[in-house]
Amino acid sequence: MGEPERMTRRISQPTTPWTVTAATVTGSSHNKSGLPCQDDGRWEVLQSAGTLVLVVSDGAGSGKLTQFASATAVRSCCYALRQHAARDGVITCESVRAAASHAAQDVLKLYQIFERRPGGALRIGDFACTLVVAAVNARKLVMLQIGDGAVVTDSPEGLRCLSPVLHREYANEAEFLVTPNALAKAFTYEEDASIIRGIAVMSDGVQSLGVEYPSNRPFARLFRPLFDHAVTHRAVPQTSRDESLERFLKTDAVNESTDDDRTLIMAVREVACLD
Amino acid sequence: MDITAEVLTADQRCACMMVLDTSGSMQGDSIDALNQGLAAFEAQVKSNALAARRIEVGIITFGGDGVRLNQDFLQARNFVAPVLAAGGVTPMGEAVQLAVQAIRNRKNEFRQLGVQYYRPWLMLITDGEPTDEGWEQAAELVRREETQKALTCFPIGVGSQVNLAKLAQFSTRRPMSLNGLDFEEMFVWLSSSLGKVSASGPGNMIELPPVDSWASLSV
Numbered sequence: 228m229g230e231p232e233r234m235t236r237r238i239s240q241p242t243t244p245w246t247v248t249a250a251t252v253t254g255s256s257h258n259k260s261g262l263p264c265q266d267d268g269r270w271e272v273l274q275s276a277g278t279l280v281l282v283v284s285d286g287a288g289s290g291k292l293t294q295f296a297s298a299t300a301v302r303s304c305c306y307a308l309r310q311h312a313a314r315d316g317v318i319t320c321e322s323v324r325a326a327a328s329h330a331a332q333d334v335l336k337l338y339q340i341f342e343r344r345p346g347g348a349l350r351i352g353d354f355a356c357t358l359v360v361a362a363v364n365a366r367k368l369v370m371l372q373i374g375d376g377a378v379v380t381d382s383p384e385g386l387r388c389l390s391p392v393l394h395r396e397y398a399n400e401a402e403f404l405v406t407p408n409a410l411a412k413a414f415t416y417e418e419d420a421s422i423i424r425g426i427a428v429m430s431d432g433v434q435s436l437g438v439e440y441p442s443n444r445p446f447a448r449l450f451r452p453l454f455d456h457a458v459t460h461r462a463v464p465q466t467s468r469d470e471s472l473e474r475f476l477k478t479d480a481v482n483e484s485t486d487d488d489r490t491l492i493m494a495v496r497e498v499a500c501l502d
Numbered sequence: 503m504d505i506t507a508e509v510l511t512a513d514q515r516c517a518c519m520m521v522l523d524t525s526g527s528m529q530g531d532s533i534d535a536l537n538q539g540l541a542a543f544e545a546q547v548k549s550n551a552l553a554a555r556r557i558e559v560g561i562i563t564f565g566g567d568g569v570r571l572n573q574d575f576l577q578a579r580n581f582v583a584p585v586l587a588a589g590g591v592t593p594m595g596e597a598v599q600l601a602v603q604a605i606r607n608r609k610n611e612f613r614q615l616g617v618q619y620y621r622p623w624l625m626l627i628t629d630g631e632p633t634d635e636g637w638e639q640a641a642e643l644v645r646r647e648e649t650q651k652a653l654t655c656f657p658i659g660v661g662s663q664v665n666l667a668k669l670a671q672f673s674t675r676r677p678m679s680l681n682g683l684d685f686e687e688m689f690v691w692l693s694s695s696l697g698k699v700s701a702s703g704p705g706n707m708i709e710l711p712p713v714d715s716w717a718s719l720s721v
Contacts, residue, residue, distance in 0.1 A: 398514040398618040401704030436509040452507035475505040484511045
């Protein structure tokens with residue numbers, strides 16, 4: 228059996244206009260083959276920059292220890308963003324790039340530590356993981372992406388996928404945080420966030436359920452109910468699990484569509500903030 | 503409260519063209535074993551719902567009827583194993599050329615439909631040697647396609663009369679020799695290997711199941 232679901236706490240703090248809910252669910256193929264969940268995700272409110280950061284990483288199924296790589300990547304990235312926020316008071320594209328670089332270095336260090344262990348015939352690919360980061364405050368949204376996964380926003384103008392369509396011939400070609408030049412080629416994007424009322428960051432297990440290929444259109448019949456769900460759960464205490472979201476990500480319909488791990492972090496903004 | 507939402511099911515495709523020798527030398531036990539193997543493939547591939555949607559199979563035969571597209575690519579969940587008959591000569595070069603073209607066409611269709619796909623497979627199975635003019639060019643074409651990562655070819659020799667030296671020219675990898683007439687084990691392996699490919703995510707260099715239950719590597 229896979230690991231128990233993680234990342235199921237919800238936060239709704241008076242100091243942030245955002246309500247965040249999230250879940251990570253082990254893919255059915257991982258359960259069958261005894262593989263651990265290789266996705267990880269994390270969010271933080273950086274008070275010093277008035278910014279919410281959402282980070283997701285998906286460990287490659289081909290690597291032996293990618294669950295540690297993804298866990299390291301999200302924590303390292305959040306740590307670096309916290310440092311940037313405290314120092315600069317703002318999160319920019321540059322700070323997100325620097326945080327991704329910090330995460331890559333930490334994953335590399337992890338590889339070096341494991342490699343020194345006796346009997347550990349490992350390669351860097353055993354630590355391959357993606358990285359999707361979104362940082363949003365009242366005015367600006369900044370994102371970075373290396374590899375698969377997606378960022379979807381909701382605003383009065385509708386649902387939008389901010390992630391790029393990956394140009395590749397075969398479905399299993401990929402970029403990872405530790406791929407040579409991955410940081411140089413990382414996709415970054417920023418835009419005015421003043422009208423954004425919802426944001427979802429996800430691994431490819433959820434992307435395949437809700438972002439059409441190759442049009443990159445978010446599938447409204449998935450994301451609309453999910454954002455509605457996030458809004459209606461604002462009154463739930465901070466420490467409770469979002470069992471509804473976990474259950475949804477384990478439904479037969481989802482299992483029939485994907486056997487991959489699924490991670491989804493959603494944030495919805497108090498309407499008052501938009502005024 | 504439960505969330506009610508719909509999800510997309512746009513599956514990536516993993517296409518495999520089987521190019522099968524149905525020439526006269528396959529008559530008798532060989533063709534029977536091949537047919538049993540295809541039936542085993544059908545049963546095995548349909549037992550995994552996700553794989554049955556993502557895997558596409560096609561069959562080209564070469565033998566008494568000449569070269570024949572017995573089954574164009576279709577999703578494995580709709581695959582019905584044919585019952586093949588054997589007779590005639592071995593126009594393997596022409597069959598392989600048709601397979602390469604069918605794979606190219608299918609990839610074009612995938613692109614037009616906006617369907618993601620994996621590198622297609624070409625399974626070439628024979629118990630003899632090519633008898634048609636120009637088979638060398640066909641062999642070179644497959645090798646070139648493989649070098650350009652357009653497809654992956656698995657040449658498999660059957661019985662003691664197969665010309666492994668000629669078969670080897672159809673791929674950048676060495677042919678495998680089927681143990682006796684164990685087509686059934688080979689097709690179960692094929693189903694499970696394609697299933698692994700079709701479930702592989704980005705960056706996954708998959709490790710195929712071992713072949714020692716049905717094959718040995720030719721030297």
